[in-house]
Amino acid sequence: MRRIRLGRSAVEITELSFGAAAIGNLFTEVDPAQAAAAVDAAWDEGVRYFDTAPHYGLGLSERRLGESLRARPRDAYAVSTKAGRLLDPLPAVGAGTADGLSDGFAVPHTHRRRWDFSADGIRRSIEDSLERLGLDRIDIVYLHDPDDHEEAAFREGYPALEKLRSEGMVGAIGAGMNQTAMLTRFLRDTDVDAVLCAGRFTLLDQSALAELLPEAAARGRSVVVGGVFNSGLLADPRPGATFDYTEAPASLLDRALRMKAVAGQHGVPLRAAALRYPLSHPAVAGVLVGARSPDEVRDAAALFRTPIPEALWDDLRAEGLLGEGGR
Numbered sequence: 406m407r408r409i410r411l412g413r414s415a416v417e418i419t420e421l422s423f424g425a426a427a428i429g430n431l432f433t434e435v436d437p438a439q440a441a442a443a444v445d446a447a448w449d450e451g452v453r454y455f456d457t458a459p460h461y462g463l464g465l466s467e468r469r470l471g472e473s474l475r476a477r478p479r480d481a482y483a484v485s486t487k488a489g490r491l492l493d494p495l496p497a498v499g500a501g502t503a504d505g506l507s508d509g510f511a512v513p514h515t516h517r518r519r520w521d522f523s524a525d526g527i528r529r530s531i532e533d534s535l536e537r538l539g540l541d542r543i544d545i546v547y548l549h550d551p552d553d554h555e556e557a558a559f560r561e562g563y564p565a566l567e568k569l570r571s572e573g574m575v576g577a578i579g580a581g582m583n584q585t586a587m588l589t590r591f592l593r594d595t596d597v598d599a600v601l602c603a604g605r606f607t608l609l610d611q612s613a614l615a616e617l618l619p620e621a622a623a624r625g626r627s628v629v630v631g632g633v634f635n636s637g638l639l640a641d642p643r644p645g646a647t648f649d650y651t652e653a654p655a656s657l658l659d660r661a662l663r664m665k666a667v668a669g670q671h672g673v674p675l676r677a678a679a680l681r682y683p684l685s686h687p688a689v690a691g692v693l694v695g696a697r698s699p700d701e702v703r704d705a706a707a708l709f710r711t712p713i714p715e716a717l718w719d720d721l722r723a724e725g726l727l728g729e730g731g732r
Contacts, residue, residue: 411545411577411598411599411627411690414576414577414598415576416483416544416545416576416577416598417453417483418453418454418483418629418690418691419451419452419453419454419691420684420690420691420692420709421450421451421452421680421691421692421694421705421706421709422452422454422455422456422629422691422692422693422694423444423447423452423454423455423456423693423694423695423696423702424456424631424693424694424695424696425444425455425456425457425461425466425467425469425470425695426457426458426461426462426466426695427443427695427696427697427701428440428443428444428462428465428466428469428470428696428697429457429461429462429463429465429466429467429469429510429512430462430465430510430511430512431461431462431509431510431511431695431697432506432509432510432511433511434511435697435698437469439697439698439699440469440473440697441469441472441473442698442699443696443697443698443699443701443702444469444470444473444474445473445699446696446699446702446703447696447702447706448477448482450702450703450706451706452702452706453481453482453483454482454483454484454485454691455470455474455482455483455484455485456484456485456486456601456629456631456693457470457484457485457486457487457538458486458487458490458549459486459487459488459490459491459492459518459530459533459534459537460487460490460508460518460549461510462507462510462512463492463507463510463512463515463516463518464492464516464533464537465510465512467486467534467537467538468537468538470484470538471537471538471539471540472539475539479540483544483545483576484538484540484543484544484545485543485544485545485546485547485601485629486531486534486538486543486545486546486547487546487547487548487549487581488526488527488530488531488534488546488547488548488549488562488566489520489521489522489526489527489530489548489549489550489551489554489558489562490518490519490520490521490530490549491518491519491520491521491526491529491530491533492516492517492518492519492533493516493517493518493519494515494516495514495515495516495517520553520554522548522551522554522557522558522561522562523557523561523562523565524561524562524564524565524568526562527548527561527562527565527566527569528565528569531543531546531569531574531575535574542573542574542575542576543574543575543576544575544576544577545575545576545577545578545579545598545599546566546569546575546577546578546579547578547579547580547581547600547601548562548563548566548579548580548581549580549581550581550582550583551580551582551587552582552584552587555587558580559590559594559595563578563580563591563595563597566578567595567596577598577599578597578598579591579597579598579599579600579601580597580600580601581600581601581602581603581629581631582600582601582602582603583602583603583604583605583632583649584605585602585605585612585613585615585616585617586616588600588602588617589616589617589620592617592620592621592624592626593620597626598626598627599626599627599628599629599690600617600621600626600627600628600629601628601629601630601631601693602617602628602629602630602631603630603631603632604631604632604635604636604649605617605632606618606628606630606682606683606686606689607630607632607633607634607635607639607679607682607683608639608661608664608675608678608679608682608721608726608727609635609638609639609648609657609660609661609664610635611727611728613628614686614728618686618688618689619688621688622686622687622688626688627688627689627690628686628688628689628690629689629690629691629692629693630683630689630691630692630693631692631693632649633679633680633682633683633692633693633694634676634679635647635648635649636648636649636650638653638657638658638661639661639664639675639676639679640675640676640679642658642661642662642664642665642675643658644658646658646661660726661675663724663726664678664721664726667717667720667721667724667726668717670720671713671714671716671717671720673711673713673714673717674708674711676708677708677709677711677713678713678717680692680694680705680708680709681709681711681713685718692709694709
C-alpha cells in the first residue's frame with residue numbers, strides 16, 4: 406500500500422488505516438490479547454497509520470495501542486490522537502463499579518470526560534496521551550468534535566496545537582468531526598495540515614464534495630475519511646440497520662440496497678466499494694477502518710484489495726445513486 410504525505414508535514418500514512426476506537430471497548434468488551442492481535446494483524450497487512458483518542462474507552466484505546474506498537478520501529482508508523490476532552494479521575498470510593506456504558510464504551514467509570522479547548526487543556530491532554538501511548542511525540546493531533554465549542558477551539562485550541570507543532574511535540578495538526586462546515590473553516594482560516602471527516606464522504610453522503618474537499622485540494626491539505634459505512638448501513642443494508650447510529654430511514658435503506666444490487670452485478674461486495682470510494686478524490690489521504698479482532702482486520706484488508714471496475718461507478722451514476730463529483 407502506498408504512503409501519502411499529509412499536507413506540508415513529514416507525516417505519512419497508509420491509504421488503509423486502523424481506527425482504534427473498537428479496541429477501547431466500543432459498545433462491548435474486547436479481550437486484551439484480542440486487541441493486541443488486531444493491531445498485529447493490521448501491521449501484517451501493511452497498515453502503518455493508527456488513529457485513537459482519549460475519549461475511546463477513557464484512555465484504554467491509547468494504552469492498548471501504545472503497548473501493541475512499542476516493539477515496532479518508531480519511524481515506521483504514524484499515530485494520531487485527539488484533544489478537547491480531558492479525563493478527570495473520579496473519587497476512589499465506588500469508582501469503576503458502575504454498570505453499563507461510559508459514553509458508548511464498556512469500561513469502568515473511573516474518570517469523567519470534560520470538554521476543554523483552552524491552551525492549558527490542550528497541552529495537558531497531549532501530555533497525558535503521550536504517557537498513555539508511551540511515545541515521545543505524536544504524529545498527528547486533531548481537535549476532537551469541537552461542534553459546540555467553535556470559538557474556544559479557534560481562539561485557544563488551535564493556537565495551542567500550532568505551538569506544540571513548533572516545539573516538535575506534535576507533527577501534523579488538524580481537527581476531526583462528523584460535519585464539514587467547521588472543518589472547511591479550519592482549512593480556510595488556519596494552518597492545519599489535515600482534517601479528519603467522519604461519515605460525510607461516503608457512498609450515501611457526499612456532502613464533503615460541496616466545499617470541504619475542493620478547499621482541501623486547493624490548499625494542498627489532506628483529508629482522512631472515517632465512518633465509510635455510515636455506522637452500519639453500507640456494511641449490511643437490511644431492515645433495522647443503522648445510519649449515523651440511528652435506525653436508517655426507509656429511503657436510505659432502499660438506496661443502499663439498490664447500490665448493493667449494482668455492486669453485485671460486478672461481483673463486488675458493497676463494503677469493498679464503500680471502502681474504496683473516498684479515495685476517488687485527490688485530497689483524500691487515507692480511509693480509517695475500525696476493527697476489534699484479527700479476522701475483522703484481515704477482512705477489511707481483503708475488501709480493500711478488491712478490484713473495482715470503473716463500470717461499477719458508471720452504473721451507480723446511471724442509476725442516480727452517485728453524484729458526479731466522486732469517481
